Amino acid sequence: MSFMSPGQVVWFEVGTTDPDAVTGFYGPLLGWTFEVDPDSSVDGRTYTRIIAPGAPWPMGAIQQGDTGGEVINLSVLSADVPADVDKLTGLGATVVVPATQVADVTVFARLADPRGNVFSLFSQSTSQRFEERMTGTEEYMQQAASTPKPGSMGRFEIGTTATKATTDFYAAAFGWRFEKDDTADGTPYFDVFGPGAQWPSGGLWDHSGGGAEMADYVMPCFLVTDVAATTDTARKLGARVEHGPETHPDGTVSVRLTDPRGNRFGLFSPPAGPTAGC
Structure with missing residues (x-):
């Protein structure tokens, strides 16, 4: 497709x-x-x-x-x-x-x-x-x-406290499918595939277990070469960090922020292979 x-x-x-x-x-x-x-x-x-x-x-x-x-x-x-x-x-x-x-x-x-x-x-x-x-x-x-460059939108992320309701909606709306990410080291994370796609274009984080700062969100995630350094720059420019930076088991590093206008976005740097999440 x-x-x-x-x-x-x-x-x-x-x-x-x-x-x-x-x-x-x-x-x-x-x-x-x-x-x-x-x-x-x-x-x-x-x-x-x-x-x-x-x-x-x-x-x-x-x-x-x-x-x-x-x-x-x-x-x-x-x-x-x-x-x-x-x-x-x-x-x-x-x-x-x-x-x-x-x-x-x-x-x-x-x-x-x-x-x-x-x-x-x-x-x-x-x-x-x-x-x-x-x-x-x-x-x-x-x-x-497939091979995003620094500064580009490399993927997206959905965060939800109602995983079944969310996946049911997007599956029925657009034909998306959701597959559990077994590399996420116990984090309830799902890869999101567009209709007919071979590779995931996003991820879904199940926050229903509690303990998350956020409830529900959908955000773009942008590729950077150094998440920690870019996060520091974002803070200086007026952004607020909501979660991270953290390193995933596969080597992906990610952070979730809000910009000075209150818009939510993610930054990530992937390992050499496929990413586990943004």
Whole structure:
């Protein structure tokens, strides 16, 4: 199955009322660069694409002021956004932003899962303009997913105190499957596979046993070469550490933080082989 197939996480977005604050934090921290979509400005609001160091294509974007607050969310590819909105609300999701046409480029919607975690849907346009923009993107995104570069989104993580409810929702919503990670040294952790995927693109941490600082969350995780050093830089830039840094049995090092706007994200550095979690 193609990486750019419905049900796959292929993008992330930061919703904010202050794009300059977001770029001022993540630019110095992860080496991101930014480009404002010239067609995006509506009533002074902008859509700013996020580009990882050395990447030829964006991996995410900053959406100004359309959610009424600060949020960072994953974006899932959809074959039919309005139909998927109906399907997901039937599964217990709630609509944050209804299905919306953006020029001739795409259709998107933003929802919250039954645990309150926000995510987006978007569909590819068949317009020539969009196809020209997307030429080469799938190949790049496939390579970025299999061998992420420092500063890029390498995976995502779900944390939940209601594991069955969460896995049931995402399995029914997008065809994701969840496999227990036996290398996690007793931590109740599951690898998350997109529909038809051979390798996991994320992980799920079961917090139902208690003792966790957090309840439920969904966050992107960004690859770095030195988690401890990057965490120290993040603190100096105003971030707050929620969990870690910690070293997993397979050598993966990870940390969970919130940025100065309150958005949750992870940092990780993997071992030479496949990662156990972010």
